[in-house]
Amino acid sequence: MSVFVHERGLCESDEVGDGTRVWAFAHVMPGARIGSGCNVCDGAFVESGAVLGDRVTVKNNVLVWDKVVVEDDVFLGPNAVFTNDFRPRAAVKKGPEEFLGTTVRSGATIGANATVVCGVDVGRNAFVGAGTVVTRDVPAHAVVVGNPARQIGWACTCGERLGDDLVCPACERRYERDAGEGLVEVAA
Numbered sequence: 073m074s075v076f077v078h079e080r081g082l083c084e085s086d087e088v089g090d091g092t093r094v095w096a097f098a099h100v101m102p103g104a105r106i107g108s109g110c111n112v113c114d115g116a117f118v119e120s121g122a123v124l125g126d127r128v129t130v131k132n133n134v135l136v137w138d139k140v141v142v143e144d145d146v147f148l149g150p151n152a153v154f155t156n157d158f159r160p161r162a163a164v165k166k167g168p169e170e171f172l173g174t175t176v177r178s179g180a181t182i183g184a185n186a187t188v189v190c191g192v193d194v195g196r197n198a199f200v201g202a203g204t205v206v207t208r209d210v211p212a213h214a215v216v217v218g219n220p221a222r223q224i225g226w227a228c229t230c231g232e233r234l235g236d237d238l239v240c241p242a243c244e245r246r247y248e249r250d251a252g253e254g255l256v257e258v259a260a
Contacts, residue, residue: 074090074091075088075089075090075091075092075093075094076092076093076094077093077094078093078094078095078096078098079096080096080097081094081095081096081097081098081099081112082094082098082099082100083098083099083100084099084100084101084102085100085101085102085103085104085105085106085118086102087103087104087105087106088100088105088106088110089106089107089108089109089110089126090108090109091108091109091110092106092107092108092109092110092111092112093110093111093112094112095111095112095113095114095116096114096115097114097115098112098113098114098115098116098117098118098130099116099117099118100112100118101117101118101119101120102120103120103121104118104119104120104121104122104123104124104136105122105123105124106118106123106124106128107124107125107126107127107128107144108126108127109126109127110124110126110127110128110129110130111128111129111130112130113129113130113131113132113134113150114132114133115132115133116130116131116132116133116134116135116136117134117135117136118130118136119136119137119138120138121137121138121139121168122136122137122138122139122140122141122142123140123141123142124136124142124146125142125143125144125145125146125178126144126145127144127145128142128144128145128146128147128148129146129147129148130148131147131148131149131150131151131152131184132150132151133150133151134148134149134150134151134152134153135152135153135154136148136154137154137155137156137171138156138168138171139156139168139171139172139173139174139190140154140156140173140174140175140176141173141174141175141176142175142176143175143176143177143178143180144178144179145178145179146176146177146178146179146180146181146182147180147181147182148176148182149181149182149183149184149185149186149202150184150185151184151185152182152183152184152185152186152187152188153186153187153188154174154187154188154190155174155187155188155189155190156171156172156173156174156190157170157171157172157190158172158189158190158191171190172190172191173190173191174188174189174190174191174192174193174194175192175193175194176188176194177193177194177195177196177197177198177212178196178197179196179197179229180194180195180196180197180198180199180200180210181198181199181200181227181231182194182200183199183200183201183202183203183204184202184203185202185203186200186201186202186203186204186205186206187204187205187206188200188206189205189206189207192206192207192208192209192210193209193210194206194209194210195209195210195211195212195213195214195252195254196212196213196254197212197213197227197228197229198210198211198212198213198214198215198216198227198254199213199214199215199216199227199231200216200217200221201215201216201217201218203217203219204216204217204218204219204221205218205219205220205221206220206221207220207221208220208221210223211223211252211253211254211255212250212252212254212255212256213226213227213228213229213234213247213254213255214226214227214254214255215227215233226238226247226255228240228242228243228245228247229243229245229257230242230243230245234247234255238255245257246258
């Protein structure tokens, strides 16, 4: 396998895994780390210091800045954006050591036009709805929407909404609450 870069894409990083595709007008800066089997769509930007795990989908016009870590199997919807400076000012120049990190855990979905403010952790298999503004941590498997984000339910690993019994109507996985206020799957 190899890395595919569209003739109108720009991939300056030498840390890109096999099978990753970088499409037209996408820009991956030197020092960005991208895993295997990723899809970086048109107009996306991945800054130096950003990390994408394996099999991450980065849809059109997504902005991933320094200190953002996206784990494996994450979906970043069109026009989703991250921040890395909680108090930006044009006249105040800051170095990367002053930026705040953000982590999106494995299997999470960030919906179209969502904004994830720096310094938060989006939990494993969480689902951030389209247009949501995330200003604080999102528990594992939580479904959040709105500005600011508020939890409206729970999501299965397969993406289906869970009922009050925390059993998936599609795949029948069962969950229970964990000490971190998220959900964990219960062995069958």
